[in-house]
Amino acid sequence: MVCTLYFVQNIQYTLSFFKSCVIISNSVIYIISSKLLIRHSFKKRTYLFMKTFIKAIMGGVAISSGGTIYLTLENHIVGALLFSIGLFTIYTFGLNLYTGKVCYIVNEELSFFKTILAVYFGNMVGTVGTGYLFRQTKLAKLVEHTVEIVDLKLSDTLFSTFIMAIMCGIMMSIAVIGFQTIKDGVEKNIALIFPIMVFILSGYEHSIADMFYFSMADAWSAKAVLYIAVISLGNLVGGCLIPLSAKILDKEVLTSH
Numbered sequence: 001m002v003c004t005l006y007f008v009q010n011i012q013y014t015l016s017f018f019k020s021c022v023i024i025s026n027s028v029i030y031i032i033s034s035k036l037l038i039r040h041s042f043k044k045r046t047y048l049f050m051k052t053f054i055k056a057i058m059g060g061v062a063i064s065s066g067g068t069i070y071l072t073l074e075n076h077i078v079g080a081l082l083f084s085i086g087l088f089t090i091y092t093f094g095l096n097l098y099t100g101k102v103c104y105i106v107n108e109e110l111s112f113f114k115t116i117l118a119v120y121f122g123n124m125v126g127t128v129g130t131g132y133l134f135r136q137t138k139l140a141k142l143v144e145h146t147v148e149i150v151d152l153k154l155s156d157t158l159f160s161t162f163i164m165a166i167m168c169g170i171m172m173s174i175a176v177i178g179f180q181t182i183k184d185g186v187e188k189n190i191a192l193i194f195p196i197m198v199f200i201l202s203g204y205e206h207s208i209a210d211m212f213y214f215s216m217a218d219a220w221s222a223k224a225v226l227y228i229a230v231i232s233l234g235n236l237v238g239g240c241l242i243p244l245s246a247k248i249l250d251k252e253v254l255t256s257h
Contacts, residue, residue: 049118052096052115052118052119052122053118053119053121053122054122055094055095055096055119055122056095056096056097056098056118056119056120056121056122056123056125056126057122057123057125057126057129058093058095058096058126059090059095059096059097059119059122059123059126059208060122060123060124060125060126060127060128060129060130060208060211060212061126061127061129061130062085062086062087062089062090062095062097062126063086063087063090063097063123063126063127063206063208063209063212064086064126064127064130064131064134064212065085065086065089065130066082066083066084066085066086066087066209067083067086067209067212067213067216068134068139068142069082069083069085070082070083070200071142071145071146071149071216072142076200076201077197077201079200080196080197080200080201081193081197083196083197083200084192084193084196084197087100087175087192087193087196088189088192088193091176091179091192096119096122096123097119097123097208098116098119098120098123098207098208098232098235099168099169099172099206099207099208099235099239100172100175100176100239101115101116101119102116102169102235102236102239102240103172103173103176103177103239103240103242103243104243105236105239105240105243106240106243106244106247107243107247120232123208123211124208124211127208127209127211127212127215128211128212128215129215130212130215131211131212131213131214131215131216132215132216132218134216135215135216135218142216143216143217143218146213146216146217147217147219149213149217150213150214150217150219150224151219153205153210153213153227154219154223154224154227158226158227158230161205161227161230161231161234162230162231162233162234163234164203164204164205164231164234165204165205165206165207165230165231165232165233165234165235165237165238166234166235166237166238166241167199167202167204167238168199168204168205168206168234168235168238169234169235169236169237169238169239169240169241170238170239170241170242171195171196171198171199171204171238172195172196172199172206172235172238172239173238173239173240173241173242173243174191174195174242175191175192175193175194175195175196177242177243178191178192178195179191179192205231205234205235206231206235207228207231207232207234207235210227210228210231211228214228
């Protein structure tokens with residue numbers, strides 16, 4: 001009887017021990033799994049951010065290439081036409097451009113602003129880096145002309161600059177929406193090129209292109225930073241106007257892709 005009781009107690013102790021082990025094991029597995037999921041989620045977010053940022057840097061380089069072509073040519077119409085090679089490159093190869101991304105804001109979640117910031121600063125790295133790099137090449141011959149353009153931009157009032165930036169944002173939204181929605185290959189490229197020519201020939205202000213010009217002219221100062229900030233805000237406002245109007249009028253929603 002005593003042996004039986006002792007055996008039963010040992011069985012109970014053994015079962016309790018294994019039960020505790022199972023509970024501890026499950027807790028450890030849960031903790032490890034949670035850490036792995038967090039690490040995986042962090043890696044995924046980091047990867048997506050870097051992908052967006054790198055594409056934005058390349059977008060800045062593309063805009064700088066278009067700006068360089070414009071500076072090289074005396075014929076403004078041809079220069080405006082060839083400047084569009086920058087936008088053509090961006091939307092053909094899926095690169096990122098701030099003045100294009102802002103068109104999607106009204107139909108995206110609040111978290112989309114993180115993407116906007118990543119693209120903005122990526123474009124800044126691309127344009128500023130390219131501008132100062134070009135100053136060390138034979139393209140330095142364009143510096144004098146670039147300085148003239150930048151001086152003209154900085155001599156304008158902030159109000160006028162803001163309005164010019166809004167108009168540029170509107171033209172950019174027309175180009176982006178047209179390129180996205182039109183199916184015919186020829187027509188969608190025409191929709192991309194013509195608004196770009198209009199904003200250049202009209203003297204509208206494009207924040208990312210201006211970053212390149214300011215860098216090429218080595219004209220950065222507190223005033224230049226203020227003007228770029230005003231232009232960037234104007235581009236955002238202008239870029240949202242048509243998508244916001246379409247949304248209010250219950251037209252087709254434009255979403256980022």
